Amino acid sequence: RDYEFQMNKKERRQALCAALSTRREEEKLLVVSELDFGTAKTSAAVQLLKAVGIPVGKKAKGGKTLVVIEGKDEVAEKSFRNIEGVKVLSVDGLNVYDVLNHPYVVFTEAALRAADTKLAAK
Secondary structure (H helix, E strand, O other): OOOOOOOOHHHHHHHHHHHHHHHHHOOOEEEEOOOOOOOOOHHHHHHHHHHOOOOOOOOOOOOOEEEEEOOOOHHHHHHHOOOOOEEEEEHHHOOHHHHHHOOEEEEEHHHHHHHHHHHHOO
16 A cells, blocks of 8 residues: 655645744744854854854754855855754755754745745745
């Protein structure tokens, strides 16, 4: 037997909108202007997260963070990948599971515009 089922695109989009709205209402959806690190530095990424009020480190309770970027940004990915509990996704990979699994969601302005157009499409 095959117990798989397919979810409609419209329902999937509505679920993602609901998850993002929940994070916004909890004030855990944050928008930064851009991730301009110059070179891949984990310390710069940690400073950015601390500056916006996200707990970072092993002792940070509930400090899992989802960073959403537009397109492929290797410098940002390398900067965040060594931080425990931080996951970097592009807008194309944004999904309900990751939004609900990470208490904090950080968007760049460009990624937020791209996600808005993606979710507004019918």
